[in-house]
Amino acid sequence: MADVIALIFDFDDTLVPDSTTKLLEEHGIDPQAFWNNDVKQFVTSGFDNTLAYLTLLLNNIGGSKPLGNLTQQDLRDFGATLDQFLYPGLPALFRDLKKEVANFPEIQIELYIISGGLQPIIEGTKVAKDHFTAVYGCKLASDVDSGPLKYIQRSISFTEKTRYLFEINKGITPEEASRNPYSVNRSIPIEKRRVPFENMIYVGDGVTDVPCFSLMKNLGGMGFGVFDPGEKSSAKRALYDFLKTDRVISMHAPRYRKSDELGSFLRTAVVSRCAEITLRREQAQGGV
Numbered sequence: 001m002a003d004v005i006a007l008i009f010d011f012d013d014t015l016v017p018d019s020t021t022k023l024l025e026e027h028g029i030d031p032q033a034f035w036n037n038d039v040k041q042f043v044t045s046g047f048d049n050t051l052a053y054l055t056l057l058l059n060n061i062g063g064s065k066p067l068g069n070l071t072q073q074d075l076r077d078f079g080a081t082l083d084q085f086l087y088p089g090l091p092a093l094f095r096d097l098k099k100e101v102a103n104f105p106e107i108q109i110e111l112y113i114i115s116g117g118l119q120p121i122i123e124g125t126k127v128a129k130d131h132f133t134a135v136y137g138c139k140l141a142s143d144v145d146s147g148p149l150k151y152i153q154r155s156i157s158f159t160e161k162t163r164y165l166f167e168i169n170k171g172i173t174p175e176e177a178s179r180n181p182y183s184v185n186r187s188i189p190i191e192k193r194r195v196p197f198e199n200m201i202y203v204g205d206g207v208t209d210v211p212c213f214s215l216m217k218n219l220g221g222m223g224f225g226v227f228d229p230g231e232k233s234s235a236k237r238a239l240y241d242f243l244k245t246d247r248v249i250s251m252h253a254p255r256y257r258k259s260d261e262l263g264s265f266l267r268t269a270v271v272s273r274c275a276e277i278t279l280r281r282e283q284a285q286g287g288v
């Protein structure tokens, strides 16, 4: 069985600027008021952050409301407009990595997105269709397939992101997980897991990524933090300081070209992991 390396990305502000903010702008909703007043108010009243924003989105759907009769298909169509906003060096990075890994026999690379954003938006992008094995994001549901969105189907907040790292680790596909949501709790000996944590690289930008970074750190994977130096928001700055001071991970601007810091580190991280796996195999066979 081939060894699998998994490169896992957050989506918003990691691969593209925040997609929900763009969706709001597109429909004439003021994102500042939405995030800083409405969501904040819900959170203060006791809502979980992700459930607050999803509920507020639903409150804006229907008839003459700003999001109109928004459907799943509308979200996918909106997602299809986002590829032009991918950060520099994408999607070339994904092609480069697949090419590099192809030089090593019996090793493959898989790409994943774990996001607190809306899954159909991400799945609507060309980059997700072309390059990613699975996308995990929040989901809304309607009464009938083409009907307006009415319900929260899945909310991925904070520590829940780590659940999907374990699904990837244990080789549980999204289809299998939806048939049996508790399959992730199945006990599988460490050496039998499909994607060992040492073969995982996680890239994210926000507070919701902190549990994933911790898990990477504790279980032998690698974490890369994304921070836009042009970012003025004080929350981002605080996170940046927190991550830097605690040396949880290294922080880089979201630029993925070969000549960029992050783009070059990710290429190096993947290739050196491939070399380690190859060396380990040769040693196990009594070679070198």
Ligand SMILES: [Mg+2]
Pocket: 010, 011, 012, 013, 014, 204, 205, 206
């Ligand atoms: Mg993010």
